[in-house]
Amino acid sequence: MAVEQGITKGDKKERKLTLSGKLYIPEVLKGMMFSLKHMFRPKVTIGYPEKPIELGPEFRGRPVLVAEKGTERCVACGLCARACPPLAISMQASETEDQKERFPERFEIDMLRCIYCGFCEEVCPEEAIVMSPEYDYNFQDRKDAVYGKDKLLKEKEEVQPRLDFLAKKRNPNFGEVYNFDPKNNIHTLRNRDEQ
Ligand code: SF4
Ligand code: SF4
Known part of the structure; x- marks a missing residue:
């Protein structure tokens, strides 16, 4: 109310208080009645952290790697690392002996x-990488914040609601239109280890 800031006593714009306004008590009682009314309404607040919050599959919590019977789906193509704006993903690709399939020997976020x-x-x-509903985690050390495969891998069944959500809502053209920044292609752990 910037206009009213300059109002001085006796100004025409000064609001005249009624008797009940001058007494304050009716206004205080009105406030108390308002609070009383809301005391008996259903609560909308949640007693977090004692009560965990149930979140739907549309929620984007921490990213996890999808595993099927203990084996990651990831083929270590590196696209996620190149698309990641804050350069949070690093990986080291390797190949299996038998079928010569690529997999991430190491994968870190x-x-x-x-x-x-x-x-x-x-x-x-x-x-192979999806956003999980997990939002509640903490670290004591910066090194602990780097999650490896031991913390990232989740069985497909655990993230199935998110996979179903993506099947309906995912933008199929995203990969075609995303402008991959070549500068982001610096993520292999081998490169980092050599530095
Ligand atoms: S998780 Fe990343 S590296 Fe693995 S397949 Fe998906 S985009 Fe490629
Ligand atoms: S692209 Fe990078 S910043 Fe974005 S959710 Fe994935 S890991 Fe996190």
Whole structure:
């Protein structure tokens, strides 16, 4: 109310208080009645953290790697790492002996960098990385914030609601239109280890 800031006593714009306004008590009682009325209404607040919050599959919590019977779907193509805006993903690809399939020997996400944008999930051609409903985690040390495969892998059944959600809502053209920044292609752990 910038206009009213300059009002001085006796100004024409000065609001005249009624008798009940001058007494204050009716206004205080009105406020108390308002509070009393809301005391008996259904509560909309949640007693977090004692009561965990149930979140739907549309929620973007921490990204996880999808595993099927203990084996990751990821083929270490590196697209997620290149799409990741804060450069949170690093990986080291390797090949299996028998079928010569690629897999991430190491896969890391720095959770202090992750901004939960979901770009990694959008570009992944294998539906191998998805956003989970997990939002409640903490670290005591910066090194603890770098999650490896031991913390990232989740069985498909655990993230099935998100996979179903993506089947309906995912933008199928995202990978075609996303402007991959060549500068982002610096993520292999081998490169990092050599530095
Ligand atoms: S959600 Fe976004 S910031 Fe986090 S790892 Fe995926 S692409 Fe990177
Ligand atoms: S985009 Fe998917 S398949 Fe490719 S490295 Fe990332 S998680 Fe693995």
